[in-house]
Amino acid sequence: MSARPIANTRTAAGMPTGKLAVWWLIASEIVIFGGVLGSYIMHRLAHDDWAVQAAYTNTWIGAFNTLVLLTSSLSAVLAHQAAESGDGKKAARLLYATCAGAVTFMIVKAFEWTTEITHGFTITSSTFWSFYYTAAGIHAAHVLVGAIIMLIVASAAKKGRDLHHVELIGLYWHFVDVVWIFLFPLLYIAK
Amino acid sequence: MSEHASTEHDGHSPSHYIRIWWILVLLLIASVVGPFIGEATGIQAITLFTAFGIAVIKAYLVVKNFMHLTVERKYVMYFIVTSLVFMLLFFAGAAPDVMKAEGQGWVKPLWLEQAEEAAAGHGAEAGHH
Structure with a gap:
């Protein structure tokens, strides 16, 4: 049986199949996060008393993590640009910097959640905290998965292989950033 | 990579992306400070705009400049x-x-x-x- 190549460079749709798949993934993720955020918004509007619970979230920690993700998006787009010019080593370095952003985000989140849980705010404390941990938890899972894939892409890019993957992981990473841009005011500012 | 998107993308220098990042950081600062001003003045519109209006602007900047959606198919x-x-x-x-x-x-x-x-x-x- 002859080995067949995986269809990753076809352009029948006007773009590489991998890129089309990432955009498709993002479209489906919009429905997932949209459902969670939409549910949160309608419940929040119906319950003024949630403001009392929301007052315990730390705006400064949320703002710091927003800064971390915005900065990691910058390094991801610069990595894409380096890959476009064929500089795999530079692309890899910038992707590692993006991963450092992901690790910083997760460490801050771990510290934040530990503080909240030790103060008695757990996922079962109230509906507000259920939404808080669910929305931020799903997002954190995406950060983790993105960082792992980025390490794999970076190690290949370092050897000058599969440079087109740098753009694909970048697209996903920017989407994760956009989700946080909306989570930040909803969970940390609207009090 | 999509030739269509790449051509447009190549026109951007690193300084363009760094400029966008600075704008995003300034908007982040405004979105944190705004609600404090809204609370102090009692004008809720300031809080709503700085929290959610700015979030929409930030998302637009990321989608347009970092994801290059506007030059995509x-x-x-x-x-x-x-x-x-x-x-x-x-x-x-x-x-x-x-x-x-x-x-x-x-x-x-x-x-x-x-x-x-x-x-x-x-x-x-x-x-x-």
């Missing part, structure tokens, strides 16, 4: 917009059930009780005055 935009429409449909369909105390053939007894208690409380308060 048109149909990509179509299915992203379709997903957003599904999200709005979900909101429009579910929000009345979540946000209202009663509707056609259903009622939330606890909500009505709380509303009656609140009204009675206000009545008693008015009586004392």
Whole structure:
């Protein structure tokens, strides 16, 4: 049986199949996060008393993590640009910097959640905290998965292989950033 | 890589992306400071705009400049917009059930009780005055 190549460079749709798949993934993720955020918004509007619970979230920690993700998006787009010019080593370095952003985000989140849980705010404390941990938890899972894939892409890019993957992981990473841009005011500012 | 998107992308220098990042950081600062000003002045519109209006602007900047959606194939935009429409449909369909105390053939007894208690409380308060 002859080995067949995986269809990753076809352009029948006007773009590489991998890129089309990432955009498709993002479209489906919009429905997932949209459902969670939409549910949160309608419940929040119906319950003024949630403001009392929301007052315990730390705006400064949320703002710091927003800064971390915005900065990691910058390094991801610069990595894409380096890959476009064929500089795999530079692309890899910038992707590692993006991963450092992901690790910083997760460490801050771990510290934040530990503080909240030790103060008695757990996922079962109230509906507000259920939404808080669910929305931020799903997002954190995406950060983790993105960082792992980025390490794999970076190690290949370092050897000058599969440079087109740098753009694909970048697209996903920017989407994760956009989700946080909306989570930040909803969970940390609207009090 | 898509030739279409790459051509447009190559026109951007690193300084362009760094400039966009600075704008995003300034908007982040505004979104944190704004609600404090809104609270101090009692103008809720400031809080709403700085929290949510700025979030929309930040998301637009990331999608346009970092994801290059505007130079992508048109149909990509179509299915992203379709997903957003599904999200709005979900909101429009579910929000009345979540946000209202009663509707056609259903009622939330606890909500009505709380509303009656609140009204009675206000009545008693008015009586004392």
